[in-house]
Amino acid sequence: MTIRFYLKSLFTVLIAGLLFSCTTDDGGILPGEPDPVAPPPPPSASALSLPANNEACEAGQGSGASTATVSFSWSAATNATAYDLSVTNTATNAVSSKNNVTGTSTTLDLERGQTYSWKVTSKTIAPALPTRLHGTFL
Numbered sequence: 045m046t047i048r049f050y051l052k053s054l055f056t057v058l059i060a061g062l063l064f065s066c067t068t069d070d071g072g073i074l075p076g077e078p079d080p081v082a083p084p085p086p087p088s089a090s091a092l093s094l095p096a097n098n099e100a101c102e103a104g105q106g107s108g109a110s111t112a113t114v115s116f117s118w119s120a121a122t123n124a125t126a127y128d129l130s131v132t133n134t135a136t137n138a139v140s141s142k143n144n145v146t147g148t149s150t151t152l153d154l155e156r157g158q159t160y161s162w163k164v165t166s167k168t169i170a171p172a173l174p175t176r177l178h179g180t181f182l
Contacts, residue, residue: 087124087166090148093117095162112156117149121166128165133158144169 094117116129126144131152133139142150154160 084168085123087168088122090118090121090124090127090164090166092162092164093119094149110156111153113151114154115149115151116162116164118164120148123168124166125169126167128167129162130165131160131162134161135159 094115114131116131118127121127126146127148129142129145129150129152131140131154133155135158140152140154142152
């Protein structure tokens, strides 16, 4: 065998070693790279406070004689960063909502003398995660 054959073999082994040394068994995270950010835990449920169950929608100021500004409040939920309020007119199924409320109270203008049901959805708005680009090189 010639020296040329040994050089080609050595070169092939070196290239193969370089390629295998750039891969990992941990999902593609190379040494020195930070681990991906874990998603936040889901929020707990809130307890509804106001308006009280079966309370009439008559009191309060409104934008007109037929509407009332109704105050809604609920307890803070663990791990929640925002809340979605949904109020449904039980006669018409019309839904009024406020999304991404950052506190534990808000108001809505509703038609007086109607029956409504309401719910609050606790949620966690996670910050945007950095985008990671990957490439291959020889």
